Amino acid sequence: MNKLLNKVRIVFEDDSLIVVDKPAGLLTMGTETERANTLYATLRSHLNSRRPPEKVFIVHRLDREASGLLVFAKSIEAKERLQNQFKDHSAGRTYTAVAEGRVLPEQFTIKSLLAENSAFRVYSTENSRTGKAEVTHDRVLKRSSKTTLLAVQLETGRKHQIRVHLAERGHPIVGDKVYGSRNKGLGRLGLHGTHLEFDHPRSRMRMKFDSPYPENWRRG
Numbered sequence: 001m002n003k004l005l006n007k008v009r010i011v012f013e014d015d016s017l018i019v020v021d022k023p024a025g026l027l028t029m030g031t032e033t034e035r036a037n038t039l040y041a042t043l044r045s046h047l048n049s050r051r052p053p054e055k056v057f058i059v060h061r062l063d064r065e066a067s068g069l070l071v072f073a074k075s076i077e078a079k080e081r082l083q084n085q086f087k088d089h090s091a092g093r094t095y096t097a098v099a100e101g102r103v104l105p106e107q108f109t110i111k112s113l114l115a116e117n118s119a120f121r122v123y124s125t126e127n128s129r130t131g132k133a134e135v136t137h138d139r140v141l142k143r144s145s146k147t148t149l150l151a152v153q154l155e156t157g158r159k160h161q162i163r164v165h166l167a168e169r170g171h172p173i174v175g176d177k178v179y180g181s182r183n184k185g186l187g188r189l190g191l192h193g194t195h196l197e198f199d200h201p202r203s204r205m206r207m208k209f210d211s212p213y214p215e216n217w218r219r220g
């Protein structure tokens with residue numbers, strides 16, 4: 001577990017919360033088949049080893065294949081206050097994505113009702129009874145011959161939202177074989193949580209954190 005902790009960068013920590021930079025390939029929390037090798041389990045073991053022991057609570061998640069910023073709470077009260085900000089969209093999240101093809105125009109917004117089928121695949125639907133309205137704002141940062149680097153801001157936060165919205169527009173994220181990508185050039189999913197902001201659950205001060213996306217993404 002200590003070896004796993006070495007791969008996780010702790011960006012900020014105080015008595016109420018801990019902000020970390022998750023590496024690609026690491027689950028945020030456990031599944032039916034994997035409970036030990038997760039970010040949550042790693043942080044729980046790390047904080048529980050302190051004297052006195054500290055607790056940790058999940059606030060939000062990142063896909064296993066994605067990397068980037070996550071905030072965890074150290075109390076139930078902090079967890080609830082932080083989660084409420086994600087629910088009412090007062091917390092800010094920006095991602096950098098590498099999408100297949102030349103994405104146009106320079107800026108656009110994708111809105112759709114998203115639902116999830118029995119195979120856990122998310123998709124857009126016109127059925128308001130099964131789908132939930134989700135909004136993604138996209139801005140082109142750089143284009144190359146085969147890919148486009150995008151800054152993506154979530155207005156909402158459904159599972160796989162960015163991945164589905166870009167794939168259904170015809171530009172799946174590089175490395176996302178679940179949603180149709182055939183480009184394996186990055187050796188991983190081209191999605192990174194670059195910016196996170198929220199009001200501190202105790203002081204109410206606005207907290208802002210940034211994590212640069214991988215250097216090789218800049219070269220296209």
